[in-house]
Amino acid sequence: HFTCFYTADDVAAGKPQRNLREAARRGYIRDQGLRVRKDGSTFEAEVVITALRDGTGKIRGFSKVTRDITDQIRAREFEAEKIAAQKASKAKDDFLAALSHELRTPLTPALAAATYLEDNAEKLPPEFAEDIEIIKRNVQLQARLIDDLLDLTRIARGKLHLELEDCDAHTIIRNALETAQSAIAAKKLKVATKLEAKEHHIRADCIRLQQVFWNLINNAVKFTSPGGEITVRTFNDKQARFHFEIVDTGIGIEPQRLASLFQPFEQADPSVTRQFGGLGLGLAISKRLVDLHGGTIEAESRGRSFGATFKVTLDTLREGAAASGVKNRIAGKGSRPLRILLVEDHQDTRRALSRLLTHFGHCVVTTGTVATAKQIVGSDQIDVLLCDIGLPDGSGYEVAAQARAKRRIKAIALTGFGTERDVLRSKEAGFDFHLVKPVNFQELQSVLDQLAA
Template sequence: YVTYLNAIHPDDRHIIHETIREVLSPGSTGHYEIQYRAIGVADSQERWLEEKGRVLLDDAGRPARFLGTILEITERRLAEDALKKAKQDAEDANRAKDQFLAMLSHELRTPLTPVLMTIASLQRNHDIPDNARRDLEVLRRNVELEALLIDDLLDLTRIAHGKLELRNDAIDVHASLNYALGVSASDLNEKQIKVQLDLAAKEHHCWADAARLQQVFWNIIKNAVKFTPARGQLRISTRNDAEHYIVIDFTDTGIGINRELQPRIFDAFEQGGSGVTNRYGGLGLGLAISKRVIDLHAGKISVQSEGRGTGATFTIKLKAMETSLLEGPAYPLDHDGSAEDSAEILLVEDHEDTARALRRMLENAGYQVGYASTLASARDLAAKRRFRLVISDLGLPDGSGLDLMGELGDSGQLRGIALSGFGADSDVAAAKAAGFAEHFTKPVDWERLRHTIHRLLDRRG
């Protein structure tokens, strides 16, 4: 036994002692299976061994000896360790990639907010001539397109990890289609593509994530623009089928899709062959993301084309809501300029351009704004004034907006809106857990922010 024990690696001898103690204890089956390292007597090499055995008892029921087998499993253990390391390395690489993409998204999104806010402020100036107003509209749409492109890159990663989630509400599909057309208007006009709308569905509301649904519509319209020659046509129609689904058809007069490619058209990076990719550019992510989004809505998306030169029809089916379930929009489309307009709002934002643009828009809307760029100065302001609402960036130089909301929201009187360049579901959940009523991912749309502010300040809300 001493020779046997001395051959075992010093760090693994406790395995032997513990096993002997366990198999000799009352109630034990006497069987054991263990793995440990041993040191070769001749070559002093470390080897992995697997030992299986049992205790043999004498006639009196006392332990007499051990009977078992010992197998060398060094290669198997090395292979298992290599596999574990490779898996850990892959997980570490995925985490690093996710963190990089999240940070990249934050850095790309943050400068877009002051641009959109400045455009919105200028558009509210009635003295601006029509041609300048049209130019501002082009700027606004293209900034929004930039934000959507950032979303596409991040969504691909979320889809791969099964982390793409929805924030559903009652959505007017017709309104979403019109919005997507508005975002794409400059591209449609540039190629002189004629758009025909036939929104015939009587049941045109569904339970969906508004931003995701608009993203799908925009992706399909963008594809139609890309693959349709100048002065072509795009027809968008809706109808209800017998199963109370809303059916949306996008029919273009573009280059069409070969039949053999249609089953792969919703795969990532697939655009219909390398020739198409080289000629028309793009990453080929839009349709793959669109299919996943529609799948998450328990809907269907399909394509039909007779082949090259015949155009294509993309069809989306979503379960329609019963009209009786609708309670109106999530926020009022307008309000009567009530006393809530003069409420005091604490704005906490360390990005100077974003803070300046947001503060100007809030003050122009009639709100009293207290501004802080750090967590410490926000605390000081909150101690001196009675704010009704806090709008705070989450990443501050000396702390987090999450901590600020946790402190200020204890009374239950202060509502909060979080601003962040990070828009993953975990980021939204963290903001809600800290006490924020809403989370806005940059770039911030002023009209949506304005409606949300009014809703949160409305005592009836």
């Protein structure tokens, strides 16, 4: 019987009879939906029912052509899911970019003010020095948490790209130790360095490698009690591979938790998060970065209260290969003063940065709008454009394009947008450098020194 091809729900709803009536009225009907095979299984089908008439026009019956379209339906559903996933991914990327910008922007003036006060410590009562250092250290920590969240997202999506160059691992380690120095000093930790590797040039992304070493050093500092000891050591094995080890006298790690230590959002013990804070991302990111470099990272501990050891192993460059590494950072005033146009609509950031750049010896003009910035760039009275991207009457890309047309003016993007796509877009717009808020002022000074040379 004709109805045996329909599901029980369709039969109960009168669909078979309705389809026949419609075919009789229109001549044919095309329908899609579930149909039933002889064995009782169902499938997605496209059915064409055609009314058959005799010479007088009287209906003598119906023909039915059924086509299995299960594969086509699945393909369409898969494509729809793919498009939805792509839209969701883009929406997530856009949200993270906006969130990053909003979180970074207020950190910039706080870090600029702390840096300015630190550089003028002799003018302040001595008891304020430690407070200034606390402010600076915690602003930098907050910035690192934001970076960790974004890095983990990039790594998970395969969007983290390495800029490989010849790196001096010892220089990178010293820089990482320098970055952590304030936290080390705050806990009065004893740090011993034994950089004994004779082969320490590595083909790597120097900035990312420094991030790995900083994460491990910061981890040791965080979990070591005041007055404790940390030892940083490097050496080569028989295959001339580079080994980095950091040993601390901290709280240690329970053996059963070592396996999950490098998983995102994991810490050695749930109570650790409550006591020491953090998101549990640093080690996960470090492992993925080391993996991308073709190396290994591992942790060892005899248990609680016995401290921990973290080890990183990387291949080295053969003897004689030149290594650029990350240059040792030099704080202080540049080689010559520059005429800088600072374009920033966040008033606190504009004020704090202007004061700090003036302190560095530069002549600074400020504005918060694209229109005024274009006028100043057009006057040809500046050497460097230091410009935010998101501005109330346009974007920093417009200002950078005009600066590039002048050729002589160098442009630096200073923004809370820090994805690879953001960096690429700023370079295409005409920016020579892209710095992410809250700006590392040693890095900013280094860039200005390059432009002043």
